Amino acid sequence: MKKFTYLIPKSTDEAISMHESHGKRAKYIAGGTDVIVKIKEGKLSPDYLISLKHITSLNQLALNKETGKLHIGALVTHGMLEESSLIRTQYPILHDAVTNIGSVQIRNVATIGGNLVNAVPSADGAIPLIALDAKVEFYGPKGEQSEDLIRFFLGPGQNILERSEILTEITVPPLLPNTGSAYIKFGRRAAMELPLLGVGVLLSLDEDLKHCVKARIGLGVAAPTPMRAMEAEQFLTGKAIDEDMASEAGRIAAKESRVRDSIRGVAWYRREMVSVLVKRMGLMCLERIRDL
Template sequence: MRAFDLYVAKDSRDAVMLLAKHSATSKVKVIAGGTDLLADLKFSAHSPNVVVDISRADELKSITVTDGGLRIGALVTHSQIMKSPVIQQMFPALVDAAHTIGAVQTRNLGTLGGNLVTAVPSMDSGPTLMALEAIASIQGPGGRREVPLTDFFLGPRKTILKADEILAEIIIPKQNLGKPTHFLKFGLRKGQALALVNVGASFWVDAKKNTFVAPRIGLGAVAPKVIHAPQAEAYLEGREITPEAMAEAGRIAATDAKPISDFRASAGYRKNLVAVLTKRALEGAYALAQAKR
């Protein structure tokens, strides 16, 4: 690894100040869990001159339910998500998504914020949060701003974060608390797998009519960034919940997906996985909805 200067931020305000100070003159990177950053820097000839360590900003490490919804601090680790009673109860899909990230060691280090900020299209926390219409709360020198996750990602490894901003919190809005959601991932093996495709599906059930209400589908690894499946969502809205409808939504989601072919899988195979995983994720969310009734 190349040499760099390290500054330790005491809290998120300090972090933003350090970023503002150094980003004008240096190439700056933020380190939290380090699982992505350090792995990237080890064999890279390009290196930041300055690294700002935000891992000690303890105010970004809590999971709380407020009037605004469920707030997850950006420094909450994947292990913390898995063990959070609130999340286990409200969103087992988030627990499942966290569980598929890396392995125990990386889940203990890696943070939700880090997973999102890295903006790799195959990120495992993205699809479920997308399906839950999560909002990114961003800390800048002037304070906080909130941006829907849909607008947070710009492309592979690109987000709207400015040089002097950090992701502070993820907010799942109040209206979606407890919304039945299911996450599925397909990788090349079971342990420590990168997603070929991952899917988060979420909807409310109109109990009288047994129809889909506010269906949302998040897809990972099938576009330059985590995306929604708008056509599949539109197809399901208000439709009666049947296995055929879920299968058809899967097929439509496959047309929403714009995957590439690479050495891990072909685009065509990824589209098939989108269809199968979307169908199964909808089934999983429906099973959860029924179990909750």
């Protein structure tokens, strides 16, 4: 592997000043499951790797009881999310997704922040967080900034972070009562595979447990960046949700999707599957609300 100097800052400020002083010769690294592969393949050739792993403030996973907000540090690994009983019980959509990212070995090391910063269209971590209306917090020479996660992605491999900026935290606003959520990674096999499609649905129902007060539909590999099917969301809002409504929402979402042909699957098939899986995840939400 190409030689580099490995720097281990203990704070975000120290990391940023290291990055500023080495400029384009430096690259941040977190879990490294993508960065090291890219260095081995010669796609990246930094002289300095700045590790964010030892900045303990980025490593926290906690629900703030006062605000009801969930805080996920960017350095939290997929394994920590998979094993968290808070995530499994309150945010099953996220548990569904992280459980099938990579393998145990990858999940033990790879971070949720790294998954988002990579900005691949198939990012399994991003879709459920988008359905949860997550925000990203980032920090750099300009200070602290915040943005809706859906606006974080600019294109395949492209995000809004500017030079030396670090993604620090993902925050999820409080859930409404009677909320169910579910995600499916659809592909030939679950582990060690990029999905053909990723579909996440979140539904919040009124006290009558019938009428939808909020719907979120996140789609992965359905466009150059993770997307929301907003027309389908609007269609569901205010309606009494049953199987027919979920089917119709699936059809609308399929129309909205901007799927294309790729090595893993063709566009028409992806479009059909958006329709099927949005319906299926919608019904799974209802089931999970009943089980609350």
